[in-house]
Amino acid sequence: MMEPVSLPAVPRVALCGGTHGNELSGVYLVREWQRKELEEEAEAVVTVISNPRAIQRCSRYIEQDLNRCFTAATLSIPISDGTPYEIARAQELNALLGPRGSDCAIDLICDLHNTTANMGLSPTPIATGSACTSTSISRRRYPLCPVFWNGSGYSTQLSLSGIEFEGGVLEVYTFVKNIDYPRDPETHELTAVIHPQLQDRDFCRLCPGDPMFLSFSGETLAYKGEEPLYPVFVNESAYYEKGTALTLTRMKKVEIPPLCVKRLREGEEEEE
């Protein structure tokens, strides 16, 4: 058993829902939190409904994918009447929760999404290089290197106070590459679907030679990689437009010590 590690509490947290307007779990959770806050039962966090227009239409976005609008380049585009809605909205969110890279930026943003893949609860911190950091407008660096946790195998508890994390072995999945559907070289139309033996097998080992796609004429197309990898976002419906049938990841096991979160009292400084 590893020695418990004491960490300072993250003082400024934002809870965001509806970054994609057709993913409603986060929207309802944020509204529930806001209702509880009114009753003074909830911890003080900044709550944000990220893309209200898209939520109203129950569509992923109005003009552009908001979740791809937080690059330094997009955040510095001058706003005019013709600016796409999501670019203007990303700049509003950056002003509210950032600005990116500044000292007054929120420390941790929990941006809640849904997936049509069989991934269960999957915390996806955004990592820079090999060091894993939390997703945050203030700390985002590109290119992104997402890390996926298989939350179903680990009890993930989020608390702003007290000792809550048991520690243990965590399976961590790091991005390797995206795979597109087989397509007709001229029309770019799909010629195959995810193979039934791969469907819903997110986080399961995929070995060279295993079935990957089933062509419309009934032919099985195998995974041709050189090493076993772990697929995630298998058949995610929102990624059809992005040309991604699945994402391949590499799994490694990381031992996490029991974590004790020390909450600072008002006026108390964090020890250096």
Ligand SMILES: [Zn+2]
């Ligand atoms: Zn989403």
